[in-house]
Amino acid sequence: MENIARILEINQVTHDVKSFKIEKPSGYSFIPGQATDVSVNKPGWEKELRPFTFTCLNDQPYLEFTIKRYADHKGVTDQVHRLNVGDGLIIRDVWGAIAYKGPGYFIAGGAGITPFIAILRQLHNDNKLQGNKLIFANKTSADIIYKKELTNMLGNDFINVLSKEHPLSQNGNTLLPKNSGYRYGIIDEAFLLKEISSFSTHFYVCGPDKMIADINGILKKNGADPEQVVFEK
């Protein structure tokens, strides 16, 4: 099934991420964490399909995607970021990316947060967030998608890890204070052993393939059985 859905609203989320609210076809529904294959309704782009996750709630009257642009790929994300309100996206049937099975640890890298956005928003809406923790890895603080909202939802259960920013290094024009609340480096075994109180719980991991392979290796070694989605090769 293909539907052309007009863009209703576009918001800049970070320097290279935008959210797109689009029309919701009648009868269309999804479970938080699910995705669909999207293409741009412009000549030559209709058949270039890429998967994107819904970041809205299913009971909202629109659909929303939150999309990171890879300008150097000259592909679909670059095209999507050139679109305006009123332009069309072609969406298709929904398919499962990652499903919530119960409280646990969400570990995301970059745009890998998107399936967790839908899941966490739904849990927050249902007052069922308790017992979940989010560990979110990014290169710099400027890359953190929906930082304010995630902080409001999760409080101390939201841990930000930055790989390319050091507490005392210059980040654009901002010198980060020493006690900025960020962790610095990568999510390695020492980090996970410190942060995770029990490996007998649910783990949801989403991000670039190398990050997923590394983290899953550590989780499995410690007895966990993670749910995972690879976002980038």
Ligand SMILES: Cc1cc2nc3c(=O)[nH]c(=O)nc-3n(C[C@H](O)[C@H](O)[C@H](O)COP(=O)(O)OP(=O)(O)OC[C@H]3O[C@@H](n4cnc5c(N)ncnc54)[C@H](O)[C@@H]3O)c2cc1C
């Ligand atoms: C289930 C699932 C859900 C997803 N949901 C989301 C989401 O909600 N939001 C989101 O932002 N992302 C999401 N992603 C990731 C998203 O699908 C990719 O970022 C997207 O497919 C990239 O499309 P693109 O056409 O811009 O680039 P690509 O398809 O990666 O690349 C296009 C072309 O660029 C070239 N290329 C590839 N890599 C490079 C490189 N490093 N440098 C230069 N050129 C290169 C290649 O020739 C390639 O054919 C999801 C992925 C999956 C699997």
